[in-house]
Structure formats: structure tokens, C-alpha cells
Amino acid sequence: xxxxxxxxxxxxxxxxxxxxxxxxxxxxxxxxxxxxxxxxxxxxxxxxxxxxxxxxxxxxxxxxxxxxxxxxxxxxxxxxxxxxxxxxxxxxxxxxxxxxxxxxxxxxxxxxxxxxxxxxxxxxxxxxxxxxxxxxxxxxxxxxxxxxxxxxxxxxxxxxxxxxxxxxxxxxxxxxxxxxxxxxxxxxxxxxxxxxxxxxxxxxxxxxxxxxxxxxxxxxxxxxxxxxxxxxxxxxxxxxxxxxxxxxxx
Numbered sequence: 580x581x582x583x584x585x586x587x588x589x590x591x592x593x594x595x596x597x598x599x600x601x602x603x604x605x606x607x608x609x610x611x612x613x614x615x616x617x618x619x620x621x622x623x624x625x626x627x628x629x630x631x632x633x634x635x636x637x638x639x640x641x642x643x644x645x646x647x648x649x650x651x652x653x654x655x656x657x658x659x660x661x662x663x664x665x666x667x668x669x670x671x672x673x674x675x676x677x678x679x680x681x682x683x684x685x686x687x688x689x690x691x692x693x694x695x696x697x698x699x700x701x702x703x704x705x706x707x708x709x710x711x712x713x714x715x716x717x718x719x720x721x722x723x724x725x726x727x728x729x730x731x732x733x734x735x736x737x738x739x740x741x742x743x744x745x746x747x748x749x750x751x752x753x754x755x756x757x758x759x760x761x762x763x764x765x766x767x768x769x770x771x772x773x774x775x776x777x778x779x780x781x782x783x784x785x786x787x788x789x790x791x792x793x794x795x796x797x798x799x800x801x802x803x804x805x806x807x808x809x810x811x812x813x814x815x816x817x818x819x820x821x822x823x824x825x826x827x828x829x
Contacts, residue, residue: 619809622818623771627694627714628662629824630765631722632792638737640751643730654727660718663696667717671828678715678825691717707817715823723756759826761796766822772805779804795824
């Protein structure tokens with residue numbers, strides 16, 4: 580039995596070696612056509628958005644379960660904030676200045692462009708292209724979560740601290756609000772070249788990973804690299820994006 584195992588291992592090793600040699604041989608002398616320049620130089624973003632995600636564990640009542648007796652269950656809920664523009668009325672009682680210097684008078688209603696739709700650049704000699712691309716997102720001071728459907732209700736007495744039910748009946752509601760926590764936000768980016776690993780995102784200077792809750796209470800930077808085949812001697816296209824999250828006053 581041991582002899583058979585050894586012979587099997589030898590044949591396996593020889594097969595792998597021959598396969599590797601065949602592959603190398605097949606690739607020898609191949610010439611690759613250069614892809615269009617727009618492919619290997621593209622470090623643009625297709626989209627970028629900010630979300631708030633929460634786990635509601637053992638605080639949901641399924642009112643149509645088991646003949647109306649209900650049950651306590653769990654669910655992950657996510658709220659996506661506006662990606663292109665948000666409307667806001669300045670009810671602070673005084674003028675408010677946006678990050679771009681725009682002054683919003685007390686009582687004034689404005690439409691604020693966000694992210695890619697209001698992207699700016701900042702000169703930075705240490706960054707690729709000599710600049711940083713800044714995406715600013717204005718989000719509301721509170722976030723409203725809804726149950727998966729009308730068959731579920733938030734149970735007020737079992738909700739995590741900080742939540743307030745919206746129009747509750749018998750201590751339960753399909754909606755619950757809480758103050759936005761900028762240290763538990765989700766930022767998601769999608770590159771223009773998004774197939775496979777054509778583009779990679781690298782968090783810089785302690786920035787949280789994309790797509791999972793993280794701390795965006797301060798500006799965060801991400802290095803975007805285009806990994807597509809490019810002509811010999813052509814440097815890899817790279818760009819730094821910086822995400823600013825600003826919580827608007829209520």
C-alpha cells in the first residue's frame with residue numbers, strides 16, 4: 580500500500596512538472612496586442628456611496644408567525660444615504676457654511692451636490708498625479724431604519740440603546756431612528772474598470788476597509804490602482820481619493 584502511494588506521488592509530481600513545462604512552452608514567443616490606452620490609464624470611479632448598517636438582534640417581532648403568536652428574531656438593516664445630491668433646510672437659527680465655502684442662510688433650503696457629482700482636487704506633491712481627489716458627503720444627523728417588511732415590528736423595550744421608535748403602537752413600530760454614528764459608517768466604491776482585479780483599492784493611513792462599518796469621523800484616503808496590462812515602460816496609473824463625511828445639523 581505504501582509502495583503504491585509512493586508511485587502515485589511520483590507520477591503526480593512528474594505530471595505537474597510536465598504541465599508546467601508545456602504551459603511555459605506554449606507561452607514562449609507569444610506577442611500581446613496592447614489594449615486601448617483608456618483601459619490601462621482609467622482610475623476613475625463608477626460610483627461611491629455612504630451607508631449606515633446595524634444588526635437588530637432579538638428585537639424584532641414577526642407578527643404573522645405561528646398563527647399570530649409571533650416570535651423574536653434578528654436582521655441586518657442598511658440605509659444608503661443620497662449619492663448624488665441631498666436637500667437640506669437650515670433650521671439652526673444662524674448661517675451655516677458648507678465645506679466649499681457656500682453660506683446657507685438661516686431658514687434657507689438648498690440642494691447640495693455630493694461625492695462624485697461635486698468632486699474637488701487638492702494639490703499634493705506626494706500623491707500620484709500631484710493631487711488628491713476629494714469626495715464630500717453631507718448626511719443627516721439621524722438615520723431611520725425600517726423592518727424587513729410590514730410583517731415585522733421593532734420591539735421598543737428590546738431595542739439597543741439610543742434608538743427611538745417612530746409612531747409606535749403597543750410599544751412596537753416598523754421604523755426606528757437613532758443619531759448617526761460616524762464611527763460606524765460604510766463607504767463603498769466601484770471603479771470604472773471593475774472586472775476581476777482590474778482595479779484595486781488600498782486604504783491609507785489607517786483608513787477602514789471599504790464595504791464594512793468603520794470610522795469615518797475624520798477624512799479617509801484610498802489608493803486606487805489600475806492593474807490592466809500596459810505597454811512596457813508605461814507606469815501604472817494610480818490615484819488617491821479622500822472621503823469626507825459631514826453630518827448636517829438637525
